[in-house]
Amino acid sequence: MEIELKNISYRKIIKKVNVTIPTSKITCIIGPIGSGKTTLLELIKGIKTPTSGSILIDENQKISFTKQFPEEQFFYKTVREELEKNLKIFNYNEEKINKKIIDSFKMVQMKEELLSKDPLTLKRDDMKKLSLALSLCINPSVLILDEPVSNMNYLDKQNVIKLLKTIKRKYNKTIIIATNDIEFAHLISDYVIAINNGQIILEGDKYKVFKEYDLLKENNISIPKIIEFESIALREKKIKLGYRDEINDLIKDILRKKEV
Amino acid sequence: MTNIVEIKNLNNGDNISDFSLNIKLGSFSTILSSNSIVKDYLIDYLSAKKVPKSYVKICGVFLNSKNIKEIRKHVLILGENPDNFFICNTVLEDINFFLKHNGLSDLEITSKINNFVRDFDVEKILNLSPTLLSCGQKQLIAIFLATSVKTDLLVLDNATTMLDFNTKEKVYDILHKLNKNKTTIINFTNDSEDILKGVEVILLKDNKIIIQTPVKNMLNDVKIFTDNSIRLPFIIELSDKLSYYNIINKSYTDITKLVNDLWK
Structure with a gap:
């Protein structure tokens, strides 16, 4: 069952958020510092109760929560x-x-x-x-991860990406991630929710979100470098490269455009 | 004194042997240290927490049990988790407390805070309790505190991991200004994009220095980085691949410039 947030507010941090988190997909929540990413996750998990609004969630779902600083959850x-x-x-x-x-x-x-x-x-x-x-x-059945890869090196990051993608595919888990690492979000997400000041600015398929270059920049959210390159090419030179994940695909596109 | 950090033939009897490192006075070095134990040793020595048996000289002072306090006067270390910067009831009190105890006058403190508020738009969080801040906000305050105090050597140990893009740019602007005013900066990081912000890059792996080179010469050594499974900054990787196809003939650090040169 989907997780549905209806008109959720929490103090002054989250303001009337309406969002449905897709099942069996990896959802990334992105936004500048202090925008309410962690609070949104804590509301879904139930660590914090919303001051108004409701969250619809299946009773039998097990939800795990991984904190930003791991040492906070070690006791033994x-x-x-x-x-x-x-x-x-x-x-x-x-x-x-x-x-x-x-x-x-x-x-x-x-x-x-x-x-x-x-x-x-x-x-x-x-x-x-x-x-x-x-x-x-x-x-x-639902994994909530707060900054799972901050401070990890490239290889470990790749491993986490591979692992989470496998978990999603094999066991149909819903994964919700809050992250600042935009390259990681780009590589891993199916669905992206961009927030600022406790309000949702953009949500949708990752290409749909990251294409909105100006709106994201305005709201202090960075864009994956590869998409930034494509956006700048489009804006400055009117050259359509298409949106790619891999740098090698981008090179092919550039070669093709150069030949024409 | 030409080197601010000098380590010669460091041994721990286990997995580190004959490790030597020199970092020049006034440099801005980025250290990539993927899972290297020697990094922990470096942090311990820089903060004078441990005393080594071998030759370690920091800020021109030998690291031994007598000189620990002397070294700590010159060095400031900022970790990933900034919680230990906060002890007072509000953020503003904390800022005042820290800066006052590091010898700044009231006038200086007010002007520093005013600049900080103007640059980062943080007015609304100054009167909150530190416990209500998000991790990114705490990191930002900690960086502000560390950069407001005069120090010879500033060490950042993954201190900017939670910052967003714009804030990070502004923080690096401040760091560059400090660097111009003769503060040496050592930045331990795992984010390859941060390499471009520094002047020099050092790659540690398996407790050895694989390479120590100025960032502007990095393109010549692309293979060394990729062989050690380090991801290059996007623009360097793209420059490298495009120059392989003879489309461009120099390395770029700015996306817009590259786009402009590609399609004239």
């Missing part, structure tokens, strides 16, 4: 205990818990030797991955 002495705590609600036997732990660890490509470490002594990238594993191990 070892990584294994952290994962066990999340799996407690299911009444699994020990063998199954073990299997689940190792599975979720494999999914995020962490080494098993880290299981016995103190989560707070892990490196930042590993902390991020662990918090993702904590979400994945309970097998939620």
